[in-house]
Structures are given as structure tokens and as C-alpha cells.
Amino acid sequence: MNKTATIYGINGPVIYLKGDTGFMMSEMVYVGKEKLVGEVISLDKDITTVQVYEETSGLKPGEIVEASGSPVSVTLAPGILNNIFDGIERPLEQIANVGGGAFITRGVSVDSLDRDKLWDTHITVAEGDYLHGGDIIAEVPETSAIVHKCMVPPDVEGEVICCASDGEYRIEDTLVTLRLSDGTEKQLNMIQHWPIRKARPTSYRFPASVPLITGQRILDTMFPIAKGGTAAIPGGFGTGKTMTQHQIAKWSDADIIIYIGCGERGNEMTQVLEEFSELVDPKSGNPLMDRTTLIANTSNMPVAAREASIYTGLTLAEYYRDMGYDVAIMADSTSRWAEALRELSGRLEEMPAEEGFPAYLASRLSAFYERAGMMHNLNGSDGSVTIIGAVSPQGGDFSEPVTQNTKRFVRCFWGLDKSLAYARHFPAIHWLTSYSEYLTDLAAWYHDNVSPKFVDYRNRIMALLNQESSLMEIVKLIGSDVLPDDQKLVLEIARVIRLGFLQQNAFHKDDTCVSLQKQYKMMEIILYLYKRCRELVAMNMPMSVLKEENIFERVIAIKYDVPNDNLQLLDQYLADIDAFHDRIMEKNA
Structure with missing residues (x-):
């Protein structure tokens, strides 16, 4: 029989139990007549402190608190995906159906997962197999996107002495029976319970x-x-x-x-x-x-x-x-x-x-x-x-x-x-x-999967943005007209980077999500534009002449003008930048 204690004091969601209750630290408890869910957060020989996960109004000293015998845990089995839970894994849809309506009824008790639903199950082990913690015993198509893999609990291992055949099963139905090292038998179903404050083990x-x-x-x-x-x-x-x-x-x-x-x-x-x-x-x-x-x-x-x-x-x-x-x-x-x-x-x-x-x-x-x-x-x-x-x-x-x-x-x-x-x-x-x-850790991946120049281009874009920040301090004091043309060019290219690359429209079908290949090509085009413009500025072409052309606005508009499924259109921009360079040269020859 589970241990019980009586409430001695209440302070909002914190309640105090007097005397030696015998409860465990982090143990889940049920508080009062409505069996509100709580957790033991402090123990000493005279007082046990519990935090309650529900509204405590109406509770009074003398009401009974019952221990559950286990820490606050979640139920792990098929049915978690495509679902909405509250903070202690109670499904909100089921709570609404029980009668809570738009708000959660205090002390409502519903199963975390549907225990009556039949799941199409494929058993992946056979009699005689020796299983360790984490081994997969069955596969269940949980949704159209994800196959749920039912596993042996991490702290269990043993030999399979009996297993079910493929078919439809509820999450509580026994799928596999193991003989443990001490000779006892353990039946495994789809359900695992795991304490929420304890990390699951890995290799x-x-x-x-x-x-x-x-x-x-x-x-x-x-x-x-x-x-x-x-x-x-x-x-x-x-x-x-x-x-x-x-x-x-x-x-x-x-x-x-x-x-x-x-x-x-x-x-x-x-x-x-x-x-x-x-x-x-x-x-x-x-x-x-x-x-x-x-x-x-x-x-x-x-x-x-x-x-x-x-x-x-x-x-x-x-x-x-x-x-x-x-x-x-x-x-x-x-x-x-x-x-x-x-x-x-x-x-x-x-x-x-x-x-x-x-x-x-x-x-x-x-x-x-x-x-x-x-x-x-x-x-x-x-x-x-x-x-x-x-x-x-x-x-x-x-x-x-x-x-x-x-x-x-x-x-x-x-x-x-x-x-x-x-x-x-x-x-x-x-x-x-x-x-x-993470940039240095991921540099090798970018090198192998996108381009060897990817990280270099990123660093050059970042350097231009930092340059812009320094120049803007001067511009705020004395205006941009006094800057030499090479610094005006940095400001213009930084504007192209900000508006054309860093800014992104979540509601535009092509701009809401962009592949790494397109991101790389956009950086390449912006940096190529900077290189060709720098050549012109070095030949004493004023920025006012460069800005008469529409090339900066065209590069900003790449994010909208080039569909994600037609990236070869991006190659045309490099040719357009060369044509722009040649036109400026001819005009001012």
C-alpha cells in the first residue's frame, strides 16, 4: 500500500507535510480529495515539501497526500506525435472531451496515450535472440511520416523466449517475453516510463x-x-x-x-x-x-x-x-x-x-x-x-x-x-x-557538401558588414558625401547584403526557405559584383555613375526573381555583372 501523509501548510503551489512521511525525493504524489498531481522537492525529518502542478485553491490542512512510489515520469509509446499535451503529458484533447472544455479541470485524470487504439505492428526479433537495453523489438507506423521503434528499456537485457507475430496490437499488449539473467521472466509491450529529470543513457x-x-x-x-x-x-x-x-x-x-x-x-x-x-x-x-x-x-x-x-x-x-x-x-x-x-x-x-x-x-x-x-x-x-x-x-x-x-x-x-x-x-x-x-566545426561539411569556398565567402560577407558598421560612425558625424568612392562602394554592397541576403520574407513562396546551394550562389554573385565595381572605382569611376545602372537593385531582387527549382538562372547574373562593367567602361572611355 502506498504511503500517505496529511497537509500541514499551504503556500500557493507549495504544500508542507509534517512529520516523517517516508516519501522519496522527486517522488510523484497525489494531493487532496481531487488527487492533484505534485512532486516532492524537499525532505527533512520534520517537514516534507511538495510542489503541486495544478491550482491549489480550495485545499486545506488535514487533507491526505498519497505517494505514487515513482518519480514524475512520462509515458513513452506510439501516439506521442501529432498530439498536444500539457506540461505533465496530459493530452489536452482528451481533457476537453472529459468535460474540461476550454480550461483544464483540476485533478482530471486521463491516460497520456490512447490505450485502446490498435497499431499495425511489425515484430523485429525472434525466439532465441539475446537483447540488450535499447534494442528494437517492433516497428509501428506512428504517422505517415515517422516509424515508431519500440525498444527494450535501457536497464533490461535477456533472451527472447516468446514473441508475438506481426499484427494489430494495443500499446499495453505483450509483444516479447524475455528471460533475464536471474532466471525471471519479463514481458515487454510498447510502453516505457521514464523520469523527466533523468537523461536517457547513450553509448x-x-x-x-x-x-x-x-x-x-x-x-x-x-x-x-x-x-x-x-x-x-x-x-x-x-x-x-x-x-x-x-x-x-x-x-x-x-x-x-x-x-x-x-x-x-x-x-x-x-x-x-x-x-x-x-x-x-x-x-x-x-x-x-x-x-x-x-x-x-x-x-x-x-x-x-x-x-x-x-x-x-x-x-x-x-x-x-x-x-x-x-x-x-x-x-x-x-x-x-x-x-x-x-x-x-x-x-x-x-x-x-x-x-x-x-x-x-x-x-x-x-x-x-x-x-x-x-x-x-x-x-x-x-x-x-x-x-x-x-x-x-x-x-x-x-x-x-x-x-x-x-x-x-x-x-x-x-x-x-x-x-x-x-x-x-x-x-x-x-x-x-x-x-x-559551430562555424569551424562545420567548415569541413560545407567544404565537402556545398563548396570549398563557402566559409571564405561567408567571412568576406561578414567583413563587409563590419566595415559598414565602422563607416556608419563617420557617416553619422559628417555625412556620406565626404567618403571616398571605395568606401561608398562598401556601404552600397553592405546594403545589398542586408536587403538581398540577410532579410528574408517568410510569406514569399521562394524566399521563405532557401537551399544552401542558392545561398552560396547568392553570396558568389554579391562578392563578384563587389569585385567588378571595385575595379571600376580603382579606375576613378564615381559611385554616382555606377548607381545610375540598375544592377544593385537587380542583385537585391534575386531572392524573389529566381525560383528555388530553377537555380541555373543565377548563372545569368554573373554575365549581367560583366555586361554592366563593360557598359560603364564604354560610356566613360
Whole structure:
């Protein structure tokens, strides 16, 4: 029989139990008559402290708290994809059907996954096989896009003494029976339970070597992220954090997307739901939701569950990584998660650190981001978890604790700039405040798969943008007319780079997602234009003459004028630049 205790004190989502309860640290408990879900977060000989993942109004001292005997865990089995859960993996659609309507009823108890649905199952093992943790026992087409691989739990191994034949099974039906080393038998079905705060084991971690291709030029070319990498997108209100994450979720070459709405507005999650269900996956032609899971913990949901939602999404991602898939997590936003930590820390009367955040903010952030990586799994497959976390600093101040601590643990920083956003330059990622430490790690991949000149071109484009920044300081003081023509040319080419390359239109069919080949050719054309113009300027041709031609505007318009399926049109631009050069020479001969 499970242990029980009585409530002694209540402080918002934190409740206190008096006496030696016998509960375990991080154990899941059921609180009060409505059996609200909670977790043990502190133990001493006199007081046990529990954080409750649901609204605690109406609870009173003396009510019973019952231990579950296990830590807060998620259920892992077919049915996770094309679904939307709350922060502790309760399916919102089922909750609405039970009678919750638009809001979650307190204490509602529904299964995380459908236990009655029959899945078409192909058994991949035979009697006599010896299986280790992580080995695949069955394959189930979970959606039209993803085959779910049912695995042996990581801590189990033994010989197959009985296995089912191919057919339709529920997730609870026994598929394989193992004889363990101690002679006991263990029946395996499609379900695994895994604690959300514990990383799933792997064989080893690979160094970063393959980029996550997003189709966004400023990300793929200027500040790339590796598969299994970590990135932060900090920015003030309205600068485009959520939109940038939407673009990556829609167009990146990850196999599976886990989108965690952590403390954000409900209408943003509604937008994700509506957009993703209408979108077609460009790789497979299937609905995008077929490879997506949403975890919604909106700003009006209990604050403690916000803290758990990040770990829930991470555990689901690691589970699909173990099958050999590349998974990308969009966490929107880690600032709201940190605010939940701050609120709970305050209620626990812990000593506050900077801006009231708990002293362990940095270690919690590092533990979260460290669970990313490209791994060699226990079953011999390779998979990755890439974490892209939005940060919402108050007032857009990047010096606040969450942004500064996040910067310590991520290797890719895409800093959004409100002046760019207000000027309608999207994505509003500023090229001078952003950086990517993956560039050198990925240089070999770009060399082999795109072009040996790719990284060199990228560095030359970046150098021109830095030059523009220096020159703009002079222009602000004394105007651009006093600059020599070679410096005026740098400003003009930098404008072409900003408008024609860095700026991207999410609503244009050819510009919303761009292949690396097109990105490379666009850089080549811009740099060739710069080279030919520099030759003319060296021959004392004034910039005013060069700007009379339409060539700069034509190069800016490449992103709209050249369809993604007809890249050979780009070669014509090099010829046009040569023709422009010759015309100027003839005019001024």
C-alpha cells in the first residue's frame, strides 16, 4: 500500500507535510480529495515539501497526500506525435472531451496515450535472440511520416523466449517475453516510463560536425547551428522570437519537432496549432503535424507545471533520438521557465541571487542545455537532440541573468534587435551581436557538401558588414558625401547584403526557405559584383555613375526573381555583372 501523509501548510503551489512521511525525493504524489498531481522537492525529518502542478485553491490542512512510489515520469509509446499535451503529458484533447472544455479541470485524470487504439505492428526479433537495453523489438507506423521503434528499456537485457507475430496490437499488449539473467521472466509491450529529470543513457556523444539546415540564410550561412547543438534566441517583445522558431520548425531538416510553449500567451500556441495542422511537410508531402508534438503550458496555467514542461519535452525528444531520429526542440521561452523557478524559490524562502532568481539558476540552465547532443545510441543507431531556446529579457536587456547565464551554456547566439524589427527587417537577428561557435566545426561539411569556398565567402560577407558598421560612425558625424568612392562602394554592397541576403520574407513562396546551394550562389554573385565595381572605382569611376545602372537593385531582387527549382538562372547574373562593367567602361572611355 502506498504511503500517505496529511497537509500541514499551504503556500500557493507549495504544500508542507509534517512529520516523517517516508516519501522519496522527486517522488510523484497525489494531493487532496481531487488527487492533484505534485512532486516532492524537499525532505527533512520534520517537514516534507511538495510542489503541486495544478491550482491549489480550495485545499486545506488535514487533507491526505498519497505517494505514487515513482518519480514524475512520462509515458513513452506510439501516439506521442501529432498530439498536444500539457506540461505533465496530459493530452489536452482528451481533457476537453472529459468535460474540461476550454480550461483544464483540476485533478482530471486521463491516460497520456490512447490505450485502446490498435497499431499495425511489425515484430523485429525472434525466439532465441539475446537483447540488450535499447534494442528494437517492433516497428509501428506512428504517422505517415515517422516509424515508431519500440525498444527494450535501457536497464533490461535477456533472451527472447516468446514473441508475438506481426499484427494489430494495443500499446499495453505483450509483444516479447524475455528471460533475464536471474532466471525471471519479463514481458515487454510498447510502453516505457521514464523520469523527466533523468537523461536517457547513450553509448557516446559525437562532436558537432553536421549542420541543422533551416533554409534561413542568416542562420545557415552566417550563424549556423549543428545537429545536436544549442542555440538561444534572445529578444524583446515583438522582435520575432516565436516567428523565427516557427520558421525553423517548419523548414529545418530535423526529423521530429518538439515545440514547448512554456509560459507564453495562449493565442501563440493556438497559432502554432492552426498553422502546423495546415502546413505540408516539404520533405515528405505529409502534414507537418505528423512529425510534431506540442507541449502547451500557457501563461494562465499553474506555474509549477511550467517548470516541468521543459523536462517533459526534453524526455520525449531523447526517446525519439534513441530510435535514430534527429529531433529539434523549440523552447519558447526559457525566461518564463526561469520566472517559475524564481516564484517557487521565493515561496520556499530560499536566499535569492541576482534579480531575485535562485542561486541555482545557472546550474538548472546548464543541465537543460547539456542534454542536447548528437549521440551514438545503445542500439547502434545515431540520433540527435538540438535545443533552440527563446529568451525574453525584460525590456530587451541582454545583461539580465537569464540571457547572461544562457550565453554561458549555448554555442550559438542569435540576438534579435528591436530597431531592425521596427524597421521591418526580418529575421531581426543582428549580425554584429550574434555569433556561432559551430562555424569551424562545420567548415569541413560545407567544404565537402556545398563548396570549398563557402566559409571564405561567408567571412568576406561578414567583413563587409563590419566595415559598414565602422563607416556608419563617420557617416553619422559628417555625412556620406565626404567618403571616398571605395568606401561608398562598401556601404552600397553592405546594403545589398542586408536587403538581398540577410532579410528574408517568410510569406514569399521562394524566399521563405532557401537551399544552401542558392545561398552560396547568392553570396558568389554579391562578392563578384563587389569585385567588378571595385575595379571600376580603382579606375576613378564615381559611385554616382555606377548607381545610375540598375544592377544593385537587380542583385537585391534575386531572392524573389529566381525560383528555388530553377537555380541555373543565377548563372545569368554573373554575365549581367560583366555586361554592366563593360557598359560603364564604354560610356566613360
